[in-house]
Every structure is written in structure tokens, then in C-alpha cells.
Amino acid sequence: MSDERSDLAAAGALGALDASDSAELAVQVARDPMLGAQLDDYRATVSMLEASVAREGPSHDLFAGILAEIEPQPAASAVERSDGGTRRWSWSRALPAFAVGAAATAAVFAIALALDSPGSPGTADAVAAVAGTPDFAAVQGEARLYGSDQPGGVVRLDLADVPAAPDGSHYEVWVLRPAAGGAMEAVGVFDSDGSHVELELGLPGAGDYVAVDISVEPDAVSPDHSGTSLAGGTFERQTT
Amino acid sequence: MPEPADDALLVRRIDDGDADALRLIYERYGGIVFGMTYRLLGDRQAAEECTQDVFVSVWRTARTYEPERARVSTWLFTIARNRAIDATRRRAARPVDPHEEIWSADEAPDTADIVSAADEATRVAAALAELPDAQRETLSLAYFDGLSHTEIAERLGLPVGTVKGRIRLALDRLRVLAPRYALGTETEA
Numbered sequence: 001m002s003d004e005r006s007d008l009a010a011a012g013a014l015g016a017l018d019a020s021d022s023a024e025l026a027v028q029v030a031r032d033p034m035l036g037a038q039l040d041d042y043r044a045t046v047s048m049l050e051a052s053v054a055r056e057g058p059s060h061d062l063f064a065g066i067l068a069e070i071e072p073q074p075a076a077s078a079v080e081r082s083d084g085g086t087r088r089w090s091w092s093r094a095l096p097a098f099a100v101g102a103a104a105t106a107a108v109f110a111i112a113l114a115l116d117s118p119g120s121p122g123t124a125d126a127v128a129a130v131a132g133t134p135d136f137a138a139v140q141g142e143a144r145l146y147g148s149d150q151p152g153g154v155v156r157l158d159l160a161d162v163p164a165a166p167d168g169s170h171y172e173v174w175v176l177r178p179a180a181g182g183a184m185e186a187v188g189v190f191d192s193d194g195s196h197v198e199l200e201l202g203l204p205g206a207g208d209y210v211a212v213d214i215s216v217e218p219d220a221v222s223p224d225h226s227g228t229s230l231a232g233g234t235f236e237r238q239t240t
Numbered sequence: 241m242p243e244p245a246d247d248a249l250l251v252r253r254i255d256d257g258d259a260d261a262l263r264l265i266y267e268r269y270g271g272i273v274f275g276m277t278y279r280l281l282g283d284r285q286a287a288e289e290c291t292q293d294v295f296v297s298v299w300r301t302a303r304t305y306e307p308e309r310a311r312v313s314t315w316l317f318t319i320a321r322n323r324a325i326d327a328t329r330r331r332a333a334r335p336v337d338p339h340e341e342i343w344s345a346d347e348a349p350d351t352a353d354i355v356s357a358a359d360e361a362t363r364v365a366a367a368l369a370e371l372p373d374a375q376r377e378t379l380s381l382a383y384f385d386g387l388s389h390t391e392i393a394e395r396l397g398l399p400v401g402t403v404k405g406r407i408r409l410a411l412d413r414l415r416v417l418a419p420r421y422a423l424g425t426e427t428e429a
Contacts (some may be wrong), residue, residue, distance in 0.1 A: 010408035016382040016389045042408075044414045049383065052357075052364035054287075057384040061290055062274070063266050067259060069296045169306035172326075186329050195329065200329075219319060220302050221265035 005035055013042030048093075122146060128212050128233035132157060139231040143212040145203070153203040155187065155212065159231070162192040165216065171230055172217045173199070177207035184213060184225055209235055247312035248305075250372040255302035261301055269313055270295070271384050272368050273320045276361040280324040280354070288326050294320045320365075328354045347425035367417035373412035378403055 005028060011017050012025045029036040029097070124144040131141030141159035148155075155175060165171055170191050174184040188201040215225050215233040244425050247268075253261035273294055278287035305315055322369065368376065381392045393400045 001406070004401075007401070007404035007408045010411045011382075011389050013383050013403050013411070014379075014407055016387070016392070018388050018390050021389075024397055042411050042416070045411050045418075048418060049364060049414065050360040050366075053272060053368065055383055055386070056284070057273060058274040058288055058291060062291060063254060063263060063270070063295075065288075066262070066266065066292050066295045066299075069292065070259065070262070070299045079400060145373055168301045186326070188330055189257050195365035219297050219304075220324070 002028050004034075006038060008041040009035060010042045013039055013046050015046075022112070022117070025154055034119050036125075043167045046085055049081045120221060124238055125149065125153075126209065126235035128235045130157070130212065130214075130233040132161075132231045133229045134182045136163065136230045141231075142196075144208055148203055148207065148209055153206065154200050155209075157197065157199040157214075158200070159214075162197045162230070165191050169216055169218050172198060172215045172225075173201055174210050174213045174215060175203065176211040176213070179205075179207045185224075189217070211235060248307045251298075251302050251305045251307075251312055254299060254328055255305075260329045262295060265298065265312070265316070266295055269316055269369060272365045273316065275384065276317070276365050277320055277327075280358055280361055281327055286327060290320070290323050293323050297323070311366075311369070314366055317362045317365045317369070321362045324361075325354055325358050365417055367414055368419055371410050371413055375406050375413065378406040379410040382407060 126145045130141045130144040138161040146154035214230040216228045250261040274291045277290040
């Protein structure tokens with residue numbers, strides 16, 4: 001089969017032919033079953049592509065957003081630390097409102113995930129005293145569950161002395177509930193600049209949560225728990 | 241495993257704080273990263289946020305890239321894979337907003353399914369990345385931008401026959417390459 005006819009079949013499978021060439025391809029395929037088979041092969045390859053990589057391009061300004069993340073932030077979006085250093089928000093599009101308020105009081109650095117803050121949290125269902133593991137003994141704080149007995153519950157973390165995650169890694173928050181069959185469930189990731197961290201993260205569902213764990217996760221490996229924990233704690237139900 | 245020499249050089253420049261080098265890596269692979277995260281997350285905004293996270297991670301962790309372990313593209317797509325998996329799990333854990341087209345916890349795909357789909361996307365993306373630059377550029381204009389071969393010829397200033405030939409060669413090569421990129425044939429970064 002000539003390269004020219006194969007070229008036509010390949011471009012046709014990709015949907016890159018003009019109307020006249022598409023019509024010409026249809027005529028040739030009707031005359032030649034072998035060309036039809038080749039067209040099917042190319043279509044299978046395109047289908048393989050489409051199943052894994054969407055035929056969509058990113059917005060033209062996406063790289064500008066990346067640059068905004070990596071370049072020093074303007075003074076208006078920076079928060080002065082009590083020791084005189086500067087904290088910079090990252091993943092700013094995902095910053096929950098409650099964290100912004102806390103930042104304005106000049107004591108918080110947090111990177112939080114996209115989440116609609118429910119406003120007034122009411123009374124916590126359960127509270128866990130969070131303590132660092134031996135390698136991170138300075139870490140301390142608290143985790144509180146709100147609305148955990150129904151869909152839409154959240155866990156709020158308030159941690160002090162959280163060091164910056166080691167190069168090439170980040171922190172991930174996990175919760176444990178018997179309904180999940182004993183498996184820890186990841187609820188979000190964050191980083192720190194070595195300061196106070198406040199986070200609010202959605203729970204994976206209603207349940208009787210018994211523990212919280214914060215792991216150290218390499219940026220480019222398995223989604224499973226790394227086995228290295230920064231801190232953790234056990235929830236105690238609050239009596240009403 | 242041939243490594244485009246300038247990819248590794250660009251990562252070294254990124255580690256030195258060169259944003260232009262990050263732009264070049266983005267121009268080369270950003271479309272593929274977005275395409276794979278869009279397919280995995282099924283949502284343009286989520287895919288853009290994930291793609292942004294991937295390149296911010298590249299900026300912050302360029303020092304950890306080890307050229308002897310994996311191609312830059314493989315390293316990049318592995319980061320994208322993991323970020324997409326994380327994003328899927330986070331979305332499943334979020335409170336359901338009836339005005340937002342996201343999965344509720346009950347509808348969320350099983351983790352094993354997501355991981356499997358992400359592995360497949362990584363494999364196909366790696367095969368795309370290994371195409372010669374001219375073939376990848378031509379294929380991308382047709383695939384991502386929806387241009388006809390005539391429009392691509394005008395855009396690149398090439399004869400139409402050359403464009404059609406590149407498309408055929410690219411698809412022929414992808415058909416051979418993709419099965420060779422089963423995850424694990426290269427060392428993950």
C-alpha cells in the first residue's frame with residue numbers, strides 16, 4: 001500500500017482531514033478492504049490515546065498561574081511572621097476562608113485543600129491530642145472532628161512546630177474509622193514553612209473515627225501511606 | 241533509553257531557579273500532563289489545578305530528579321499520576337455540593353480503578369513523549385488543537401504531504417511504543 005494512501009488513513013483516523021480528503025478516503029476504503037483494515041488499526045491507536053489523554057488543551061494562561069505560584073508573592077498576599085520572616089501562601093486558589101482569617105492574625109502558615117468552609121463549626125464531636133513521633137517530637141497540637149456522624153463532616157487540625165517537609169516530600173493527613181475495614185483513609189495534603197499549621201479537611205464519610213495520622217510522603221511515589229509518620233493522635237468522643 | 245539531553249539540562253536550570261527552563265518543559269509536556277489529568281479527573285478546572293500543582297512540584301523538587309533513574313518525561317508523568325490520584329481521593333472525601341459536578345463519596349471510583357487508569361495514562365503519555373519532536377508537534381496540533389492537516393501545514397509552513405506523513409509516522413510509532421511503556425519498564429522517579 002502506498003505511503004500516500006496510508007497517510008490519508010492515518011490523518012482520517014485522527015480526524016485531521018478536510019472534507020474533500022475525507023470523502024476521498026471513504027471512496028478508497030470502499031474499493032479496498034485492506035485500506036479499510038489499516039484505517040481501523042489507526043483508529044484503534046487513536047482510541048488508545050483518547051482513553052488515556054483527553055483531546056483538550058489547557059487554558060492559555062495556565063502557565064501564568066504556575067509562575068504566580070513559584071515567584072515571590074506581592075506584599076499584599078504575604079503574612080509577616082512574628083520572628084520577622086515572610087510566609088508565602090501556596091496553592092492560593094485552594095485556600096479556605098478560615099485560614100485566611102487566621103493568617104491575618106499573623107500566626108498561621110497553612111496550605112490547605114479545596115474545601116468549602118462550613119462557617120461556624122459548632123461543638124466538636126471528638127478531639128485528639130496530636131503528638132509528634134520520636135523523629136518529630138516537637139510537633140504538638142489538636143485534631144477536632146465536626147459533623148463526623150454524617151456526610152459532609154470535617155476534621156480541623158491545629159498544629160504547632162511543624163517543620164518544613166523534607167525536600168521532595170509533603171505531609172498527608174489520614175483518618176481511621178472501623179467502617180473502612182482498618183485502612184487509613186487520606187483526606188488531604190499540606191506543606192509547612194516550619195510554623196503553625198491550621199487545616200480543615202473533608203472527611204471521607206460518616207463514621208466513628210478513632211485516630212488521625214500525619215505522614216511524610218515523597219512527592220512522586222505510591223499513593224499508599226509511606227510508613228513514616230510526622231504525628232498522630234487518638235480521638236476521644238466529647239460528651240454533650 | 242535515550243534521554244533528550246536538553247530535558248535533563250532544563251531540570252538542572254530549574255533547580256537553579258530558572259523560570260524560563262520551567263516554561264520550556266511546560267511547553268513540551270504541559271499539554272500531555274493536562275490531557276492525562278483531564279482524562280483521569282474528568283473536570284477541566286480540576287485538571288488545570290492538578291497540572292499547576294505538577295509543575296510547581298517540578299519547580300520545588302527539581303533537585304531530587306535523578307537522570308540515571310528515569311527520563312524527565314517519565315519523572316514528570318509519575319508526579320502527574322500521583323497528583324491525579326491524590327486529587328481524586330480528595331474529591332471523594334469532600335462534602336458534596338449539589339451545584340458542583342463532582343463525585344460524591346458513594347459514586348467515587350474505586351481506588352484500584354483510579355490507580356489502574358492512572359498507570360495506563362502514564363504509559364501512553366510516556367509513549368507520546370518519546371515521539372521525535374517534529375512528529376509530536378504535528379500530532380499535538382491535530383490531537384489537542386483539532387487542526388486539520390491543511391491548517392497544520394499553514395501553521396508550520398510545511399507541505400501538506402509532510403504533515404500527513406508525520407501524522408502517519410507518529411501513529412505507527414505510538415502503536416509500537418505504547419505497549420513497551422507498561423509501568424515498571426522504566427524506573428520511577
